[in-house]
Amino acid sequence: MKGYSQFCPVAKGAEIFNERWTPLIIREMMCGSRRFNDLKRGNPMMSPSLLSQRLKFLEAAGVVEKITRKGETAEYALTESGRDLGEVVTRLGLWGLKWARSRLTRDDYDPNLLMWDIRRRIDTSGFPDRRVCISFMFRDMPSSRRAYWLVVDDGEVDLCMKFPGFDVDLAFITTSKTMADIWMGHTTIRKENRSGNLTLEGSRELKKNIDDWFTYSVFSDPEALRASLS
Amino acid sequence: MKGYSQFCPVAKGAEIFNERWTPLIIREMMCGSRRFNDLKRGNPMMSPSLLSQRLKFLEAAGVVEKITRKGETAEYALTESGRDLGEVVTRLGLWGLKWARSRLTRDDYDPNLLMWDIRRRIDTSGFPDRRVCISFMFRDMPSSRRAYWLVVDDGEVDLCMKFPGFDVDLAFITTSKTMADIWMGHTTIRKENRSGNLTLEGSRELKKNIDDWFTYSVFSDPEALRASLS
DNA sequence: CGGTATCCCCCGCGATACTG
DNA sequence: CAGTATCGCGGGGGATACCG
Numbered sequence: 001m002k003g004y005s006q007f008c009p010v011a012k013g014a015e016i017f018n019e020r021w022t023p024l025i026i027r028e029m030m031c032g033s034r035r036f037n038d039l040k041r042g043n044p045m046m047s048p049s050l051l052s053q054r055l056k057f058l059e060a061a062g063v064v065e066k067i068t069r070k071g072e073t074a075e076y077a078l079t080e081s082g083r084d085l086g087e088v089v090t091r092l093g094l095w096g097l098k099w100a101r102s103r104l105t106r107d108d109y110d111p112n113l114l115m116w117d118i119r120r121r122i123d124t125s126g127f128p129d130r131r132v133c134i135s136f137m138f139r140d141m142p143s144s145r146r147a148y149w150l151v152v153d154d155g156e157v158d159l160c161m162k163f164p165g166f167d168v169d170l171a172f173i174t175t176s177k178t179m180a181d182i183w184m185g186h187t188t189i190r191k192e193n194r195s196g197n198l199t200l201e202g203s204r205e206l207k208k209n210i211d212d213w214f215t216y217s218v219f220s221d222p223e224a225l226r227a228s229l230s
Numbered sequence: 231m232k233g234y235s236q237f238c239p240v241a242k243g244a245e246i247f248n249e250r251w252t253p254l255i256i257r258e259m260m261c262g263s264r265r266f267n268d269l270k271r272g273n274p275m276m277s278p279s280l281l282s283q284r285l286k287f288l289e290a291a292g293v294v295e296k297i298t299r300k301g302e303t304a305e306y307a308l309t310e311s312g313r314d315l316g317e318v319v320t321r322l323g324l325w326g327l328k329w330a331r332s333r334l335t336r337d338d339y340d341p342n343l344l345m346w347d348i349r350r351r352i353d354t355s356g357f358p359d360r361r362v363c364i365s366f367m368f369r370d371m372p373s374s375r376r377a378y379w380l381v382v383d384d385g386e387v388d389l390c391m392k393f394p395g396f397d398v399d400l401a402f403i404t405t406s407k408t409m410a411d412i413w414m415g416h417t418t419i420r421k422e423n424r425s426g427n428l429t430l431e432g433s434r435e436l437k438k439n440i441d442d443w444f445t446y447s448v449f450s451d452p453e454a455l456r457a458s459l460s
Numbered sequence: 461c462g463g464t465a466t467c468c469c470c471c472g473c474g475a476t477a478c479t480g
Numbered sequence: 481c482a483g484t485a486t487c488g489c490g491g492g493g494g495a496t497a498c499c500g
Contacts, residue, residue, distance in 0.1 A: 004254065005275055007338040007410050008347075009449050010319055013326025014253045015333070020231060020473080023244045036482050045235055047474055052483060062329065073481070081329040088325055089240055091318050096243025099292065099311040103245070108237040117238075180237050219239050231492085232473095250493080266462050277494055282463060303462065 016061045023089045030086045034075040087229050097219050109176040111138050115148045119159045121215040124152055133166040140175040170202035185220020246291045253319045260316045264305040317459050327449050339406040341368050345378045349389045351445040363396040370405040400432035415450020
């Protein structure tokens, strides 16, 4: 993007922040993604060349640093400047949550992204010492994005888009919109379960403890999120 | 800008906020501009058609409202949503002030914009009950943007780019960069006056009271600005 | 003054392929 | 897995003219 030819700090900030995709790259990093393909996965519609270009620009702008250790794959991290900018991203998100919810379209409810988000925040600390498989079935989606499996093993959570071949311990059966609304904290698992929009099938134990291991989006509690900002 | 196809509130916010020029339009409104040409003057590099387009978009997004009173010229104002978004703009500015200052280029020091900003914040309450004319001469600028006059009369401040024909009560003689640095609070009038980067010629009275009527940018006091945010 | 209409260029960026 | 290379188009947006 060309500059604004203004000395105003808002203009100088916008020259960096207002590039397309930039807030979403920073958000992804704040959520813990450090590798190229993780960043890409969090932004599936972004082409790799554009992501590469943006990362270089943000690096030059002092927002991101690339860490290359020999033998290891490169990682990207926010600098102090980047973490500061991350607070702007969060506040933009809080604004979006409050004022732009009505602009959500069907296209926005992509289960790929939703599952990628959910996967990241599964709390495995209370899980049994064996492999656990949790399936998600989105009735409203075409076969290509209808079914997902989270495989929890030894504290690791893997997201599969093909049946991994393991017994399913718990199945979520719902729509992508209901699941996204749950994830965003606009409703709860228990409420949607009771109303019939969400069916849970499988382990009683996992169902009982669901509030312990199924962690909602950080935006599900706006007050707490806002309070966490400086 | 096409959307991101993401339900994430950051993405929905960015679909509105991250359009080119949008933060600067909102900043301009926060500073009190309400009419089309005032908004345009605060963003001289923006074409009128694009400004018109953006205003329509922001109106549709619920950020701006257009107020049309018959017989009067249309005005634009921030809605509650827009004022909320204004806080994001301010925080982006605070970030830019802290982390993007080094990216300032010569192009950014446009005296037109600087004078437009200064004009807006002259405090006329302590001025005498007669017309006062204050000139600004930027030594480093070509003739087209070398000289400006602020004419204060009856509490109104007019910005002239041609000599208005009035006696000059006080003259600022400096460079655009020094004046911008003063305006942004990176230095002060007195300091630059002493060091010789700024020459003040004219009324002793106006010089003595200069801290009363020459108001710096809101960004000159970041702590106070931050404290003013919710 | 307060915009709209038009034209056209350029480049951002999406798509795809490919490479180490 | 971690990117780079290439290509082509679409439309964003800059410039200018014009209208009510």
